Structures are given as structure tokens and as C-alpha cells.
Amino acid sequence: MNKWVVTAVAAVIGLIIMSMSVIQIANAPEAKLLEPYLTLPDFELTDQFGKPFTKADLKGKLTVAEFIFTRCPSACPVMSRRTAELYELYKNAPNVQFISITVDPDYDTEEVLQRYATMHGVTDSRWKFLRHPNLQTIATLCEKGFYMAAEKLPGGHATKLVVIDANGTIRAYFDYNDVNLIGSMKLALRRLAEEFPEVKAVAMQSEKI
Amino acid sequence: MSAKVVTTFQKWATATMFAVYFLIFIGGLVRVSGAGLGCPDWPRCYGLWIPPTNVQQLPPQYDPLTFNPVLTWIEYLNRLVGVVVGFFILILAGLAVKNFSKQVKILVPSLASLVLVVFQAWLGKIVVTSDLHPFIVTLHLVMALVIVSLLIYVVMQARELHHREVERLTNDKQSKIVLGLWVAVMLQIVLGTQVRETLEWLAREYPLLNEFDWLERARGIGIAHSIYGTLLTIAIVWIGRKQLKENRFSRLLSDVVKFSMAIALAQVGVGGLLVKLGIPQAVQVFHQWMSSLLVGFVMAWWIGLTAAEKRTHITNKVAQPSTVELTV
Numbered sequence: 001m002n003k004w005v006v007t008a009v010a011a012v013i014g015l016i017i018m019s020m021s022v023i024q025i026a027n028a029p030e031a032k033l034l035e036p037y038l039t040l041p042d043f044e045l046t047d048q049f050g051k052p053f054t055k056a057d058l059k060g061k062l063t064v065a066e067f068i069f070t071r072c073p074s075a076c077p078v079m080s081r082r083t084a085e086l087y088e089l090y091k092n093a094p095n096v097q098f099i100s101i102t103v104d105p106d107y108d109t110e111e112v113l114q115r116y117a118t119m120h121g122v123t124d125s126r127w128k129f130l131r132h133p134n135l136q137t138i139a140t141l142c143e144k145g146f147y148m149a150a151e152k153l154p155g156g157h158a159t160k161l162v163v164i165d166a167n168g169t170i171r172a173y174f175d176y177n178d179v180n181l182i183g184s185m186k187l188a189l190r191r192l193a194e195e196f197p198e199v200k201a202v203a204m205q206s207e208k209i
Numbered sequence: 210m211s212a213k214v215v216t217t218f219q220k221w222a223t224a225t226m227f228a229v230y231f232l233i234f235i236g237g238l239v240r241v242s243g244a245g246l247g248c249p250d251w252p253r254c255y256g257l258w259i260p261p262t263n264v265q266q267l268p269p270q271y272d273p274l275t276f277n278p279v280l281t282w283i284e285y286l287n288r289l290v291g292v293v294v295g296f297f298i299l300i301l302a303g304l305a306v307k308n309f310s311k312q313v314k315i316l317v318p319s320l321a322s323l324v325l326v327v328f329q330a331w332l333g334k335i336v337v338t339s340d341l342h343p344f345i346v347t348l349h350l351v352m353a354l355v356i357v358s359l360l361i362y363v364v365m366q367a368r369e370l371h372h373r374e375v376e377r378l379t380n381d382k383q384s385k386i387v388l389g390l391w392v393a394v395m396l397q398i399v400l401g402t403q404v405r406e407t408l409e410w411l412a413r414e415y416p417l418l419n420e421f422d423w424l425e426r427a428r429g430i431g432i433a434h435s436i437y438g439t440l441l442t443i444a445i446v447w448i449g450r451k452q453l454k455e456n457r458f459s460r461l462l463s464d465v466v467k468f469s470m471a472i473a474l475a476q477v478g479v480g481g482l483l484v485k486l487g488i489p490q491a492v493q494v495f496h497q498w499m500s501s502l503l504v505g506f507v508m509a510w511w512i513g514l515t516a517a518e519k520r521t522h523i524t525n526k527v528a529q530p531s532t533v534e535l536t537v
Binding site for chain 2: 177
């Protein structure tokens with residue numbers, strides 16, 4: 001009996017360790033937050049309804065930003081689909097917002113952006129589509145503000161999803177085609193919510209139960 | 210029927226039981242790791258019999274961004290082990306028909322487990338096609354526990370065929386309460402699945418909060434599960450101790466009772482640990498798996514005790530030949 005018990009216990013411990021490592025490998029979200037050094041410069045854009053959107057609109061919220069254009073054939077549809085997934089996930093978190101900045105302002109007029117938003121199921125102001133009439137301004141914002149390449153726009157735009165904290169500081173970059181993107185994003189935003197109690201307080205209040 | 214046939218059958222039934230327990234463990238792993246939709250289709254996986262191990266092998270109609278090879282293979286492992294278990298049970302049922310067609314207590318549960326394991330496979334398909342509907346997922350687990358209980362029933366009944374140990378029971382009405390414990394344990398497991406459902410729902414709806422916030426919001430059902438579990442454990446330990454003290458059980462039965470008591474106690478501890486540590490996944494798998502062990506042990510307790518009562522009953526009758534007929 002004793003030998004049997006020892007074997008059984010060893011088998012169970014082995015199974016537990018195995019399962020732990022498998023779960024670890026399966027859902028290995030990488031969410032190392034950057035130190036808060038990369039503060040965004042001031043900027044002035046307008047959303048798909050022509051309303052201004054500035055750096056002040058980042059205050060007190062967690063923001064996921066991306067650069068896209070609606071005619072984009074390859075990366076952007078996937079990026080927008082993933083953002084749409086996140087937008088749906090955070091429907092009870094009014095202080096998590098998404099911004100998609102167009103790198104093709106000549107084609108992407110307000111009307112085009114509105115259509116694009118509707119196509120991705122946007123029903124409230126948590127996801128905004130931003131533009132600036134001058135392409136050079138956007139290129140500068142991308143390169144000098146977000147520290148991402150912006151050569152040969154619109155085709156050559158960066159494909160990262162950028163996480164910005166409640167002070168308007170860049171805290172993480174995620175590859176749009178990372179398998180664990182959603183998991184990593186959730187973890188990063190959760191950690192930022194712990195760092196910014198005012199963000200978490202709003203999340204706590206959004207009662208639905 | 211020769212003793213060898215009985216022994217072979219008993220060994221096969223025991224092996225089947227272990228295989229089902231391993232399968233339940235893998236099933237728990239699927240649940241906790243979120244691999245339930247690791248294969249979007251059924252019975253094949255991404256349209257293949259051997260699922261892809263990397264994105265390059267993925268058929269073009271599937272979205273590469275939803276593909277996670279580890280989750281895919283956890284889910285597929287569950288199906289593969291399920292097929293193996295199916296064959297184990299098929300052979301068991303075959304042996305039962307061939308050798309024990311007169312022993313209803315072995316034949317019926319063996320055939321029932323075969324029917325149920327086929328149903329369980331079909332249910333596994335529904336789990337996937339229903340997009341992990343909570344009720345179906347819970348039913349899939351309950352079904353597994355019923356199957357393993359039936360197999361334990363078969364194992365215990367096969368052992369009874371060459372029972373030689375001397376027992377002494379103070380009365381022959383103790384088994385009913387143990388059956389009550391088995392039902393109570395099943396209910397507690399269903400309650401536990403509801404705690405899980407609630408926590409998963411909260412994690413989905415409130416992704417910005419942390420584990421402790423979710424636990425706080427799931428307080429109502431969480432406390433119900435803890436209190437019911439603690440009371441159930443007290444009942445198991447109290448009844449177990451009382452029965453061990455008042456009767457003389459066979460060594461097997463007394464081990465089964467002791468294991469039931471120990472697992473119930475450990476479950477309360479592990480449950481507390483889950484709350485304390487913020488529901489780590491590995492502990493969840495363990496907690497869930499131990500509950501399936503508890504169901505099995507309490508089932509074995511009930512069967513062992515029922516059989517012992519029957520023997521006691523017969524012995525008592527034999528002891529008083531003047532009142533009853535001897536041709537039992």
C-alpha cells in the first residue's frame with residue numbers, strides 16, 4: 001500500500017508540473033511594460049466627426065493606438081480586426097480607448113472613416129479614427145512621437161499596437177500578428193490599471209451585476 | 210467461472226478506471242487552459258486528422274491569428290485519449306458480456322458505461338459546436354464522473370466475486386447515508402463549476418480588474434461553495450470515523466473510507482488556497498481533479514458497504530435458522 005501511495009503521489013505531482021508548464025507555454029502573454037520615459041509630444045488631430053482630439057484626451061485613460069489607412073490591403077484589416085476584438089472585450093471599461101490614426105488623409109476623409117468605423121462595429125466614442133490634413137504632420141508624429149518608422153506613407157506605415165498610459169506615456173508595443181496579442185494586451189492593461197488607481201476606480205464602478 | 214477470468218476482468222476494469230481518471234485530468238487541463246476551441250471543428254482538427262503544429266501547416270481557410278498550436282494539441286490530446294478510453298470500455302463491455310452475462314451487477318454497469326462513453330463523445334462534439342456553452346461543458350464533466358463511478362462500481366463488484374475477508378457490521382442500514390454523500394459530492398462539484406463560470410464571466414466582462422477583484426464580486430456563490438464544502442467534509446469525516454469505529458471493515462473498504470476522508474479534507478485546504486493565491490491555474494486543475502477522485506472513492510465506499518451489509522444480512526439470517534428459510 002505504501003509503495004502504491006508513493007507512486008500515486010509522484011504521478012499526481014508529475015501531472016501537475018506537466019500541466020503547469022503546458023498552460024504556461026500555451027498562454028504565455030508577454031507584457032513587460034516599458035519604464036515611463038517615452039512621453040508623447042503635443043498633437044492636434046480630429047476624429048471621424050471632425051471633433052478635435054489632442055494629447056489632453058489621453059489623460060486619465062488607457063489608450064491603444066495604431067496607424068492605419070482604409071485602402072490598406074495587407075496588415076491594416078488584421079490590425080483593425082484585432083482592435084475590434086479588444087474594443088468588444090473592453091466594452092465595460094469606459095476609460096480604455098482605441099485610436100486609429102490614418103496615414104492616408106487625402107483618401108480617408110471623415111465620411112470614409114465613419115464608414116470604416118461602422119464596418120468594424122464601432123457604436124460609441126471608445127474607438128476613434130483620427131486624421132490630420134497634412135501627411136507630413138502624421139509622419140512626424142509617428143516617427144518623433146511614437147518612435148516608429150513612417151517611410152513611404154501610406155504603404156510603409158508601422159504595424160505595432162501601442163499602449164499609452166494615463167499620463168500620455170508609451171508603455172508597450174505589440175506586434176499586430178502576435179498569436180498572444182490579446183492575452184498580452186489584457187495583461188499589460190491590467191497592470192497599468194493597478195498603476196493608475198483612477199483608471200481602475202472607473203472600471204470598478206462600471207457595475208453590471 | 211475461473212478465478213483467472215475474474216482476475217483478468219478486474220485488472221482490465223481497474224486499468225480502464227485509471228485511464229478515465231487520466232482523461233478527466235486532461236479534460237480539466239483543456240478547461241483551465243482555455244483550449245476548448247483549440248480545434249474549431251470536430252472530430253477532425255482544422256480539417257486534418259493530424260492537427261497542424263505550426264502556422265505554415267494551417268489550411269488557408271483558417272485565420273492564422275486564432276491558431277495556437279499548444280492549445281490545439283491539448284484539445285486534440287483530450288480527443289485521442291478519449292478514443293483510447295472508448296476502446297478500453299468497449300473491451301470491458303465485451304468481457305462482461307462474454308464472462309458475466311449472469312452477473313447483472315457487472316454486466317449492466319459495464320454496458321451502461323459503453324453507452325455513456327459513446328454519448329460522451331457526441332457531447333464532446335456539441336461542446337465544440339455550441340461554442341463552449343456552459344451547460345454543455347458542465348454536463349460533459351458530470352457525464353465523465355458518472356462513467357468513472359460506474360467503472361468503480363464494476364471494479365468493486367468484480368472484487369466481491371472472490372471476497373474472503375471477515376467483516377462485522379453493527380447494522381445493515383449504513384450504506385444509504387453514503388449514497389447520500391455521493392449525491393452531495395456531485396452537487397458540490399456542480400456548484401464548483403458555477404463558481405468557475407462566474408469567475409470566467411467576470412474576467413471576460415471586467416478585464417481591467419485583477420483576480421482578487423473577481424473573487425470579491427463572485428462572493429455569493431463562492432461562499433456558498435465554501436460553506437457547503439466545509440459542511441460536506443465534516444459530514445464525510447464524521448460518518449467515516451463513526452463507521453470505522455463501530456464496524457470491522459475489510460482492509461479495502463477501510464482504506465477507501467480513509468481516502469475519502471483525506472481527499473475531502475484536502476479539498477477544503479486546496480479550495481482555501483485557491484482564494485488566497487488568486488486562483489492560479491495549476492491549482493484549479495488540481496482542485497477539479499481531486500473532486501473527481503472524491504466522487505470515485507465515495508462511490509467505492511457505498512458499493513463496498515452495500516456488499517458488506519448484504520453479507521452481514523445473510524450471516525445474521527444463518528445465525529437464526531428458526532425464523533427464516535436457509536435457502537438464500
